[in-house]
Amino acid sequence: MTEETTTTFTGQAPPPVRDWPVPDLDGTVFDPVLAELMREGPLTRIRLPYGEGWAWLATRHEDVRLITNDPRFGRAGVTTRQVTRTAPHFEPRRGSLAWADPPDHDRLRKPVAGAFTVAAMKRMRPRARRMLDALVDGVVADGPPADLVERVLEPFPVAVVSEVMGVPAADREQVHAWTRQILSTSGGAEAAERGLDGWIRDTVRARAAGTGDDVYSLLGAAVARGEIGEEEAVGLAGPLQTGGEAVTHICGQLLYLLLTRPELMERALDAERRVPLLDELLRHIPHRSGVGPARIALEDVDLHGVRIAEGDPVYVSYLAANRDPDVFPDPDRIDPDREPNPHLAFGNGPHFCTGAVLARLQTELLVDTLLRRLPGLRLAVPAEEVRWRRRTMIRGPQALPCRWD
Template sequence: MTTVETSAPTGPEPPPPVRDWPACDLDGTGFDPVLAQLMREGPLTRIRLPFGEGWAWLATRYQDVKLITNDPRFGRADVTRRQVTRLAPNFAPRPGSLAWTDQPDHNRLRKAVAGAFTVSAMKRLRPRAQRILDELVDGIVRDGPPADLVERVLEPFPLTVVSEVMGVPPADREQVHFWTRRIISTSGGAEAAEQAKTGLYGWIRTIVRARAHSIPGKDGEDVYTLLGAAVTRGEISEEEAVGLAGPLQIGGEAVTHNCGQMLYLLLTRPELMRRMRDRPEARGPVYDELLRYIPHRSTVGLARIALEDVEIAGHRIAEGEPVYVSYLAANRDPDVFPDPDGIHPDRDPNPHLAFGNGPHFCTGAVLARLQTEVLVGTLLDRLPGLRLAVPADEVRWRHQTMIRGPRTLPVTW
């Protein structure tokens, strides 16, 4: 982490130095050392990421992260008109993307798909999700050990479940998965990511048009049916429907890699594995603690722009300046989580921010939680004596990616 020249003071306190934050290729579940250093420097620092232009504020303290993510003085829409410093090499936000909309458009767009992600909808989905997973685990049991959990379960299960929720025809699912993996990877560069986005969003446009005259309830409650109907009713535009669906379709990748990290922790911490096996009826708090603990992503997610001058942590964030929050850092705030770098399975309370906060709280949070519980719980129940098939330091991890996780997870039982 290097220091670059800073601008003149603009607030009550001299602004902190701008720190370069490279996208480190980190193996294992260790916390990003650059982020740890930034947290030590203060609750509000300034960063420069590998792509885009200029610098941005970074908030790492729990209370500041919650304030910024739930405060209308910070907006997302203006980011789409600027080259804010960022991790992704390619930046081409689309109309309709929930991630880049502010109120009242955000609620209007979210309403179009909300019916597919309700608690009751997830309860109806759970038996189908369990059957999908059981079929995958049946194949593992039939073939016998060893097995790569990423290849056999962690990738195909979330893909299939998300495709069920979205309404992707089975014949198209392999192609859709290829596109989503290419989009979240940083290894192929801007051209490869843009080609994948063109392919995925073109396919989404076609399927939304095909579902234009579907009737939700009669023809299903999948996302593409809901979007097609909303376009027909004039509630959203076709362009907005396409932009809305893309990030939801990509969401399965996060479950793959989050669960990969959780299982790696269970497989390398015997006391944690025993806790899960000995008290299967009380696994819920463990999932929450692991969600708080795992380093979900590289660097930070999406920026916001200050829509007016705001003072936070003794610094003035001027109107027009970009701001990032780190949920990973907030989840390690010692003022909220005692011994934040330790894993405490029965931590209570545990108000983690793994799914975000405020209006941009993850649309698919209930779906992600369902998949996590079904996936991890089933593997522990059906594969007795589950353990790594290689030494822990030989597990290969994903590099040049925005979402961290194991590339392979070889196990035996």
């Protein structure tokens, strides 16, 4: 694949290749490079900071839905070649849902699906609330000010995910350190992945005869029955284990918006009107830097006068799709009464987020508990002094110093 051999099927020149440096951004600012790419057309071509070559980028809601649910585009092919990418490290694992295509994807997802159903999350809710209340008890006892990222937003999702996965209390701090490093783009992720992989492998082996409903017991039993291999179990568990990190920083952005936009905070204080607001904030929040995993075109696909050739890498941007003006009128405005709101914050198609129900559960509990138990919640520093994470794939505040009445 070269720039010279790529043409549109209408005979026109292909769009130019745009360098996308994926800058560190403060607050909930939308990436200006991505905004420019959206204006240039439904399909553009990008070169990211790492990897090789260029890739197509789809930004329209309709196209993102098509590509993510179309068997003509697959992820498995990305594991055998270098493509342009956001992160410096790239070591796809056999068994990882992120790189599997149907029907293999369905086989791999089946052993863990039961741990993330709506019914399972309903059973989890009382335990999650108790864990959260215990954390907030400590915050209330110590009094303001408090960094809510350090005291609540980090430990709560990690504790919940660890509970669902079946991580022993003694191992949670180490597992959390590994997952945090894996999601960083500052280096050291390979060593963290090796450490986490080894721990998962030992845990799955130890639970081969287990009958529990935690993820590691389910994986251990599935390996023992021969439904999946041990390395596939490791590849399955790793991304699931990092889910707590995503909730931490998505909720950090969400709370930052509430704390800096009085009209949103007023709406959030009304429990009966809160759910549509949270859904709209999930649409609006730029939860990641750059793009997620690529796909490979498995045959020639004609789209918008462009021929995506067999073998071309293709990215979709859920962030851009969530700002598509054809689907979301006045897309940059936060509209708590937006209806309908078919946002793609949790993905689409076979790779729809496994932990979406769990993430929603945690988000709703966090907002409800913090606003109820910390009346008059507000930032303890000017909004411009809030520090934001750097060199990371998931955006969010590094700290949220707050006071309350």
